[in-house]
Amino acid sequence: MTVLSRLVIARRWWVVGAWVVLAALGGFAAPRATDRLSFDFGLPGQPGYETNVDILKTFGSGGIGAPVLLVVGNGQETVAADTAAPIAETVRATVPGARVATYTDDPDLLSGDRKTGVVMVYPIPVESEQPYAPALAALRPAAERLSGEIGLQVSVTGRDALNFTEDDAGGSALVETLFGGIGAAVVLSLVFGSFLALMPLIIAAASILTTFLLLWGLTGLTDVSFVVQYLLALIGLGVAIDYALLLVTRWREERGQGATPEEAVRLAMSTAGRSVLFSGITVAVSLAALIAMPVPFMRSVGYTGLLIPVISVAASLTLLPALLLVGGHHLSWPHRRSTDPESRLWRGVGTVVVRHRWLSAIVSALVLIAMAVPSFGLRLGQPTNDTLAAGSGASATAIERLAGQGPGSGLSAPIEILTASPDTIVQKLETTDGVGGVVAPEEWRSEQGQYVIDVWTQTDANSRSGARTARQIRDAAEDLGARVGGIPAQDEDFVSSVYGDAWWILLLIVAITFGLLAVALRSIVLPAKALLLNVISLGAAFGVTVFIWQGGHGTGLLFDRDPAGALTVWLPIAIFAFLFGLSMDYEVFLLSRIKEEHDAGHSTDEATVHGVARTGRLVSSAALILFLAFVSLSQIPTTDVKILATGLALGIIIDATIVRGVLAPALVAALGPVNWWWPGKNWG
Structure with missing residues (x-):
């Protein structure tokens, strides 16, 4: 420096x-x-993804893309079979090249009471955050015209239609950053x-x-x-x-303290730098x-x-x-503002924590453990239909009719099977428990003789029961020599490929972080404690995120959404990576200042109080700024991004208050001279 x-x-x-x-x-x-950013979520080398790639390459649509669903009827009147033909004709004219299946050719797309019919549409996707945006923009007015022509309500729905509504302009990195920047400016003006x-x-x-x-x-x-x-x-x-x-x-x-600007820079760089x-x-x-x-x-x-x-x-x-x-x-x-960084509020907090160190450590640890308990019920998957359908629009109402007497909630994310022998597979899957339906239109046949079969679960494919059924469908199809794709298969492969080998990556992060902190703090105990506290802090953040988004406690109030029922497969590893590093920032800020005070001749207790008093305002202000940034991130309309923002925002606040404000200083005070153990150096 x-x-x-x-x-x-x-x-x-x-x-x-x-x-x-x-x-x-x-x-x-x-x-x-x-x-030049990409919209690909691919998994090269994984069977589900490779099947999806071949389906898209061969047929121009489908694979990882969920179908757009045209739901016909309002649940009150019988849907006549001959109404499907004009709908299919309009769809093919409106969205050229799309794969289409109707309830006329495939009775599984008609509800048991014959009051809800579904036309499945696989548009050709575009390279965009919203791959079906052009198709949806064309299909929505077409559905309104069809409603008048056939005398039955026709509603456009499906996962993409629910994820991105007509009025949804999408998220803007510039707008969200400006929002976060305004919040940061307010906090900084109060600090300085x-x-x-x-x-x-x-x-x-x-x-x-x-x-x-x-x-x-x-x-x-x-x-x-x-x-x-x-x-x-x-x-x-x-x-x-x-x-x-x-x-x-x-x-x-x-x-x-009287230093010249140059001296102040040198001193600040040698310590804070x-x-x-x-x-x-x-x-x-x-x-x-x-x-x-x-x-x-x-x-x-x-x-x-x-x-x-x-x-x-x-x-x-x-x-x-x-x-x-x-x-x-x-x-x-x-x-x-005074140039003295010491906060009277945080000095009081530090004094109380050090004086009642064991009580502070036990109570704060119990609070964090209680927060972490819901994380043991974490489910990996996609948001359910109910989550995406938050609101009272026609798309939300339409997708609700897939359940109960409808064709099946899993129709929003079917399994796509690629095979040259469809008959045997169709017969096998039609008798599988939990299957909502099977469609294999003759027109879904390639020039090379490959067929696509769509199979869906009766319950939502992203529910526990739906996921079990999807696994049974995949096993049965692969046993018959078919290849299996679709959203459920690719998600399953993601979990297997990422989380199956995540342990060695986590160990590598822990080892490198421990080494860096040991060198920075000249201590073996402080880095070990920091890593332990990070684990507890992460557990609490995951627990509260699961409690909100999977358990549904507060999603309506905070986000006007129904619970997701699961965390999207990529979110936990992303939340871990960002939170692990960001929360370690505050640990380093706090412990570095405590060590500096200890090296200046203060006892461990005195150094801890000084460290808390001189970093408390800094850490809380920094955490508030990050929190506001993540609140800005939560304004992005995509459910996945909202869940990510929730986990990061909660993790930062929990870490900066309970962990760094109470538990960390309490443990430093409790361990006393042990904190400063370093090979070849006396304790004290």
Whole structure:
């Protein structure tokens, strides 16, 4: 840090100029990078995915894409069989090239009481976050016309129709980032009481734009998922502000003690700067672990996750001190806050926690364990129809009619079977318990003699019973030599390929993180404790997320959605990677300050109280900024993104309050001199 400080002090204007150029290039690159993002969630090498690829290649539609469903009837009148022909004719004219199956040719698409009929449509998808957007835009007005022509209500529904409504403009990374930035500006103005609040925002802007520049280059080398634009913008905003907040706070503290601007930079870099460096490396390691996943989509999240903290650290350790030297003294106006970082509130908290260390540790641990209990019931899957159908629109009402006397709720996500011998498979599956129906239209035959058979479960394929039936269907079809695709099969392969080998990736993250923290803190016990607390914190975050989204406690109030019934298969590993790194930031901030106070001659108890008092406001403010960023992320209309934002927001708040505010200092105080054990060094 000494060499870097000297370089920045001596070349401050060059540093500022270099970052201005990078940010400008990033502004140029950002829209180009987002235009090149991928919408593929593929699993190369996995049988379900490869079958889906072949179905899409051979027939032009289907596979991983769920069908659009035209539900005919209102549940009151009998649906005449001859009404299907004009519907199918209109669909084929409206959506050229689509695969279509009707209740005239396939009676399984007609309800038992003959009051609900379904026309299945597999449009040709487009490369977009909403692959059926053009088809849905054309089918909705066509359905309204058909309702008048045939005298029966025709409603467009299905998973895509429910996920993206007509009025849904989709999420904008720029809009959500601006929302998060406004929240961050309010928090920072309260923390600093001066124009120094602008510094972290400038660092965040430079970091985000520069990361977009690198992302643009990355898109030329590999596919990068469209999801990363939201993660890059909002998590980049939070992480960069966190690091800048720590460094600016320490610089202001040193200035308040009489240091010159150059001396304040050197002292801040040698203390807070060191913490920022190790924190950033820890976050990068946890997110880089996603690169080892056998899923291109997750790897692209890992690449971007690696870039976010690296660029944020670089900006915080170079651009920020340069800006502080150039204009920091001017921005200290109107100086409505003391330069002393110690908070009376957090000193009181630290004093109580240290005085009642064992009680504090036990009570906080029990609270966290209670929060974590629901995580043991975690289910992996897609959101259920009920979750997607939150609201009172025609699409929501229509999909509800698939249940009960209807063709079956699983029709929204059928299993697609590719075979050259359909008759035997159809006969076998029609007698399988839990099967809602089987369709195999003659027109779903390729020139090479391959057929696609669609089979669906009576209950929702994403419910427990539906998932069991889907597994039985797949086993039966594969036993007869067929290949099985569709959403249920690809999700099952995702769980097997990602979570089957996740243990060694987790061990690698833990080992590397332990080594980094041991070097940073010069202790064996403190890193071990930090990792243990991270596990407890993650468990609590997962538990509350499962309680809300899977158990349905608060989804209506908070998000106007029904419970998901499961967490989408990629979410737990993504939540773990981001939370593990981000929450470790606060552990490093706290423990580094406690160690600094201990090295200055204070006892462990005194150092702990000082550490809590001097980082409490910082950590709580940083956590609030990240929380607001994730609240912004939750405005994205996709259910998966809402669940991700929920897990991250809850995890950050739990970690910054219960864990870092109570449990961590209580354990440090309880362990006393043991905290400072290092091979070859005396305790004390």
